[in-house]
Amino acid sequence: xxxxxxxxxxxxxxxxxxxxxxxxxRGVGQVTLQNNSFTGLLFLVGIYVGSPSSCLAALVxxxxxxxxxxxxxxxxxxxxxxxxxxxGTLVAIALAFFLRPDPxxxxxxxxxxxxxxxxxxxxxxxxxxxxxxxxxxxxxxxxVFVIAVDRFGALHATGMLPTAELPKxxxxxxxxxxxxxxxxxxxxxxxxxxxxxxxxxxxxxxAGLLVGSRVAGVAAALGALVGVLVGWGLGAxxxxxRLGLFSFNPALTAVALASVFLVLDVRSALYSLLAVVVTxxxxxxxxxxLRPIGMPALTAPFVLVxxxxxxAAPASRRLSxx
Amino acid sequence: xxxxxxxxxxxxxxxxxxxxxxxxxRGVGQVTLQNNSFTGLLFLVGIYVGSPSSCLAALVxxxxxxxxxxxxxxxxxxxxxxxxxxxGTLVAIALAFFLRPDPxxxxxxxxxxxxxxxxxxxxxxxxxxxxxxxxxxxxxxxxVFVIAVDRFGALHATGMLPTAELPKxxxxxxxxxxxxxxxxxxxxxxxxxxxxxxxxxxxxxxAGLLVGSRVAGVAAALGALVGVLVGWGLGAxxxxxRLGLFSFNPALTAVALASVFLVLDVRSALYSLLAVVVTxxxxxxxxxxLRPIGMPALTAPFVLVxxxxxxAAPASRRLSxx
Amino acid sequence: xxxxxxxxxxxxxxxxxxxxxxxxxRGVGQVTLQNNSFTGLLFLVGIYVGSPSSCLAALVxxxxxxxxxxxxxxxxxxxxxxxxxxxGTLVAIALAFFLRPDPxxxxxxxxxxxxxxxxxxxxxxxxxxxxxxxxxxxxxxxxVFVIAVDRFGALHATGMLPTAELPKxxxxxxxxxxxxxxxxxxxxxxxxxxxxxxxxxxxxxxAGLLVGSRVAGVAAALGALVGVLVGWGLGAxxxxxRLGLFSFNPALTAVALASVFLVLDVRSALYSLLAVVVTxxxxxxxxxxLRPIGMPALTAPFVLVxxxxxxAAPASRRLSxx
Numbered sequence: 001x002x003x004x005x006x007x008x009x010x011x012x013x014x015x016x017x018x019x020x021x022x023x024x025x026r027g028v029g030q031v032t033l034q035n036n037s038f039t040g041l042l043f044l045v046g047i048y049v050g051s052p053s054s055c056l057a058a059l060v061x062x063x064x065x066x067x068x069x070x071x072x073x074x075x076x077x078x079x080x081x082x083x084x085x086x087x088g089t090l091v092a093i094a095l096a097f098f099l100r101p102d103p104x105x106x107x108x109x110x111x112x113x114x115x116x117x118x119x120x121x122x123x124x125x126x127x128x129x130x131x132x133x134x135x136x137x138x139x140x141x142x143x144v145f146v147i148a149v150d151r152f153g154a155l156h157a158t159g160m161l162p163t164a165e166l167p168k169x170x171x172x173x174x175x176x177x178x179x180x181x182x183x184x185x186x187x188x189x190x191x192x193x194x195x196x197x198x199x200x201x202x203x204x205x206x207a208g209l210l211v212g213s214r215v216a217g218v219a220a221a222l223g224a225l226v227g228v229l230v231g232w233g234l235g236a237x238x239x240x241x242r243l244g245l246f247s248f249n250p251a252l253t254a255v256a257l258a259s260v261f262l263v264l265d266v267r268s269a270l271y272s273l274l275a276v277v278v279t280x281x282x283x284x285x286x287x288x289x290l291r292p293i294g295m296p297a298l299t300a301p302f303v304l305v306x307x308x309x310x311x312a313a314p315a316s317r318r319l320s321x322x
Numbered sequence: 323x324x325x326x327x328x329x330x331x332x333x334x335x336x337x338x339x340x341x342x343x344x345x346x347x348r349g350v351g352q353v354t355l356q357n358n359s360f361t362g363l364l365f366l367v368g369i370y371v372g373s374p375s376s377c378l379a380a381l382v383x384x385x386x387x388x389x390x391x392x393x394x395x396x397x398x399x400x401x402x403x404x405x406x407x408x409x410g411t412l413v414a415i416a417l418a419f420f421l422r423p424d425p426x427x428x429x430x431x432x433x434x435x436x437x438x439x440x441x442x443x444x445x446x447x448x449x450x451x452x453x454x455x456x457x458x459x460x461x462x463x464x465x466v467f468v469i470a471v472d473r474f475g476a477l478h479a480t481g482m483l484p485t486a487e488l489p490k491x492x493x494x495x496x497x498x499x500x501x502x503x504x505x506x507x508x509x510x511x512x513x514x515x516x517x518x519x520x521x522x523x524x525x526x527x528x529a530g531l532l533v534g535s536r537v538a539g540v541a542a543a544l545g546a547l548v549g550v551l552v553g554w555g556l557g558a559x560x561x562x563x564r565l566g567l568f569s570f571n572p573a574l575t576a577v578a579l580a581s582v583f584l585v586l587d588v589r590s591a592l593y594s595l596l597a598v599v600v601t602x603x604x605x606x607x608x609x610x611x612l613r614p615i616g617m618p619a620l621t622a623p624f625v626l627v628x629x630x631x632x633x634a635a636p637a638s639r640r641l642s643x644x
Numbered sequence: 645x646x647x648x649x650x651x652x653x654x655x656x657x658x659x660x661x662x663x664x665x666x667x668x669x670r671g672v673g674q675v676t677l678q679n680n681s682f683t684g685l686l687f688l689v690g691i692y693v694g695s696p697s698s699c700l701a702a703l704v705x706x707x708x709x710x711x712x713x714x715x716x717x718x719x720x721x722x723x724x725x726x727x728x729x730x731x732g733t734l735v736a737i738a739l740a741f742f743l744r745p746d747p748x749x750x751x752x753x754x755x756x757x758x759x760x761x762x763x764x765x766x767x768x769x770x771x772x773x774x775x776x777x778x779x780x781x782x783x784x785x786x787x788v789f790v791i792a793v794d795r796f797g798a799l800h801a802t803g804m805l806p807t808a809e810l811p812k813x814x815x816x817x818x819x820x821x822x823x824x825x826x827x828x829x830x831x832x833x834x835x836x837x838x839x840x841x842x843x844x845x846x847x848x849x850x851a852g853l854l855v856g857s858r859v860a861g862v863a864a865a866l867g868a869l870v871g872v873l874v875g876w877g878l879g880a881x882x883x884x885x886r887l888g889l890f891s892f893n894p895a896l897t898a899v900a901l902a903s904v905f906l907v908l909d910v911r912s913a914l915y916s917l918l919a920v921v922v923t924x925x926x927x928x929x930x931x932x933x934l935r936p937i938g939m940p941a942l943t944a945p946f947v948l949v950x951x952x953x954x955x956a957a958p959a960s961r962r963l964s965x966x
Contacts, residue, residue, distance in 0.1 A: 121633075153558070155557070
């Protein structure tokens, strides 16, 4: 029995179960684009602090989607890097958050997590090289499985679904932004990446990000801060800002562009800044556009903006892709 | 004058009208992915039994879209295989079903069927090789031409549009699933592929499928059955299950994956089974998501799931494309 | 200091400011696919006649998006041809039209125009060669920035948003189409390309188009006329037809297919005619489909139909792309 570690986790093992666990943990880490099983472990700890049932769901999702990838015989290197696990992790957390624990709920969660693996491979084929699918499979599979409940008597939505949707009427009177709005908005924003609304959870997630990459950690914090400031500047409701709703997508956009996909310099930092600002605006847009069908925006703003700015980058002489 | 037949229909003829009729019939057969003019003929018989006016619409649609393809000078082999006819067939049936027979209605139907041919060629270009458009042109063109009626005083929707949309409130009290729900749900599910709700029509369609391919016929029946069982297990309303609403998309997904695109073995059968289950769930999702604009789901669940599972297949070492 | 003109504008200059102004004017001209700075100048004059504040917005949009393209180091030839300016021009006009002049409004407009440049480059990458993005970036960025206002207390929509949305009930009683409906509908249709509803503006735009290309001018007028006739024939409300709502998208489709992308002959003219008719129908569809989220159709019907018919063209032996 051989086991080898490096600073990103297990590099080799003769024990299949260990390799599998490492792949699943990297899947949790890949939610923020970190191929690092220690990051994934810290994220699980953070989720557990915020909500033990979310942590159970995360485990079920990461294990199911990673197992599905092994069963389908998908590219071993990609599976081991967690690239087939992060969408399933998020799908399971979201379904467990938005649906009541009816008897068939966990079967439904497992089906959705397995589907996310297929959707990830299908979308990769459709997008082609150099166009990562990001969390798009999570978003699509979650919308599909949550909205379907509308027609099924054996499953029920919790009251959590429309929380993010403060009406415009409320916008102009509710709340004054203070220093605590900003600090909570940043930390809860990082926590909301996994649908948690706890500052300690956000701090642990930030630690996990810093373990994965110092630049990623700083980018997440600054991205979340910019999201809070955009929400504030444009007059978004204070409770939504405090809850991190205007910062979780910007944090992801900042990590993706500034620390993962672009070579960081002044120009790419400014380019990422514009992307982060647009992400915060797009959160409002997607939330408002989805109101008629009652679905949450999830990380769709992050995905759409990162796609636009990433696909545009090769056309620029002044930006370099990693 | 020479005419030659084989078991899929006419293979060669010196009479242009016969070749054209054969292409149009194959178009009807291609609705279920069967390149077989006898299958198309049986489908027309089945539609006639269910609804003579739908049969007229099917003829108009198949002839218009196939003629458009000839006039545009599209690839002769594809036109002869019916690949430019099946979307127009469905478009015409759907418009004749959802719209009142106002004076301009048939002109509108012919325009829509001709447009479906262009949309089929355009989508093929956009998707590229090895990514079939399936019935996506039918779905898009039908939505476009049906919803447009909302703004036009010379055209009117029939009362058929919102039938599939049973509200959740009704879900939990309406109906108990019995053996007759299952048998009707399977046969009407196959009939609903052409928007018919008649068990005899479904049986004739099944015969047409078996003429095209025994595996396709069995796949359609099993796919429809799984759709019924998923609807039942998740508590969908009994009348919707009995009407075949939960089975027509799953039947198509099963035919497409298990009998047309994947080499059938235990693994691809299980993979197709997951796809069929997801298709049944997605029917609920699409129906609920479209409620604000009052459009029916049509075969969108089949198209989306088949795309996802088909595009994912090349990434798997354990699945082989035909 | 050297300056050279040809009939499409400045061809070379040693003065950067002049080159930049020429690129921005071509951007205004490219709204109707004309790479001609005199056309752009006439368009600005026409907009000024219709609405001085729209003219200011057009200038801000053209300058911002062109400057963003220079700053990003995008392909110089494309920037000089105005291909990164036309979406920003339209975005700025639309936002200034749909939003109240709140203090942060112009900052918002500038951000949106800059974003449109990134979106243009990103979409070009996604679509690949021979698939122009047309005004899709304008449409997407405008929808995103307008609907977002729903959640922001510092920005407000004007009452202009739902004007195009006459309910069906009104359809059947409102108005009788007369010769003045047709003539106004054609000229205002051309004016509505830039969201103006003034016949003199439309006439100046038509002059600008004729300066760019005689075929383009004729195509725009005929396309607008067909749009008016389709709206009339299908019973659309007379005020909407008179306002040019059924003609601005068809005018653009006619210019794009008949004068820019296809070699003009009898076949391509008939093909373009079908596309123009479908565009008028699709205006109704998109307007109705967007009603739940209160967004206007903008030029989405033009983009979708032109994509379908343009992407289908290479499959036809009887149509030649330029």
